[in-house]
Amino acid sequence: MDPLVAAASVLAAALAVGLAAIGPGIGQGNASGQAVEGIARQPEAEGKIRGTLLLTLAFMESLTIYGLVISLVLLFANPFAG
């Protein structure tokens, strides 16, 4: 493989997953904070809030996973390696 392509791919893989983690990190923090606030205000709704929170956290996490998929493709199945 061309060393330039290899170097660029590794760098891009790291950037893809690193940058993709920023947004969902902020979003998950916000959501969790709001959920804790909701539970503090209304402790009897804890079960419902927790269920919804877990589901939404999974959705946000999947955004990072998209970045991870891109970086995995770059590392293990690089289309530019040929």
Added chain:
Amino acid sequence: MLSDLNYLTFTHLASLEVGHHFYWQVGNLKLHGQVFLTSWFVIALLLVASFLATKNIQRIPSGMQNFMEYVLEFIQSLAKNQIGEKEYRPWVPFVGTLFLFIFVSNWSGALIPWKLIQLPEGELAAPTNDINTTVSLALLTSLAYFYAGFSKRGLGYFRKYIEPTPVLLPIAILEDFTKPLSLSFRLFGNILADELVVGVLVLLVPLFVPLPIMALGLFTSAIQALVFATLAAAYIHEAMEGHGGEEHHEEHG
């Protein structure tokens, strides 16, 4: 997708067992044998469980029957929450199949020591860590919601593309492609990431340290099965209802 690309290039930057497969040659097709083996195992497990549960049905359930009734009620409530009281019934089998297959696949990948069984090439793992499995599940979901929309609203189903304003037509069409894409990538990425993290940690510290991550993996894979089934049900509901909530208004007013 991933493996097709891989099979074209043959060069790897890292030497973890990603993209190595146990190929079966059927005609002109190359099949990923390890995925078939593990998914047959999962299917057999589910069949045996449901057979045991229904073999000797009692009025007062106990043991296996009790457990499977609990599972069924869980799936029914999932479908009812998303699709609604009136129309959820015919979709329980589909949503339930998705949930159970994904859930048992994910947990079998994490709980059963597949790596002890040596294959000539590649290794056994959860069937859902191959993108072909998740793409096929996601495409089935697409077919299901198209079918739901057509059978419920006929050609009026296409109105949803131009409903609020025709300007959004390209985005509405794009949505039909991004739905299966995001469904399949989410499941595939989560499961593969999980196994990679555990693999890397086992490589670094073989004892005790990976255990909490494995427990977290069990939790996330259960959540991913739930998310997949919930989203499938939500898409089916959306296809039957349309974007605007007119029917809702009529019901309430």
